[in-house]
Amino acid sequence: MNLVKLQGELSKHQVDSALDVTDEALSKEVSLKQEIMQLELTIAGLNDRLARVNVAPEVASLAVEAVDLARKEAVEEYQAKEQALLDHIENAKFTYLNAIVAFRNGQKEVAEKIREAANQVGRSNNLDFPNLREIHWGYTTHPEADGILYGLSNHEISQAINHGIVTKRG
Structure with a gap:
């Protein structure tokens, strides 16, 4: 019982x-x-x-041997994947930065097209540029800031590195 x-x-x-x-x-x-x-x-x-x-000494010896074997296998598996993981991080970093550059260039193209059209018709004074969305990349802590969606904060990086946590926002 x-x-x-x-x-x-x-x-x-x-x-x-x-x-x-x-x-x-x-x-x-x-x-x-x-x-x-x-x-x-x-x-x-x-x-x-x-x-x-x-x-019992035999059991203790087998246990130590099993843990050592598991450790060796785990390290070998990790080392086999490590460079690929780092390459993926590096590629993702440059993909992210290139996307930011493309966003910036897209906004610059709008202004250039307006300037070009104004120059062609002789109206280059007092140009009325549209208010395009401005991303505040560095504001990553305020929940209403768009930087929290598109920027990277030290907190997010720390959570990923130290705790394996990625929080999707938005």
């Missing part, structure tokens, strides 16, 4: 029979206590056996 269940049964019986001094109530309490004690002794014996088995 389950030790926790027996202990719960004993507690309930003790509460229910607190004022019951009959032999039956006392006998049930003693019986439950004996069952609990027997189960605790059995568990202690099993734990003692387990401790002796785990301490």
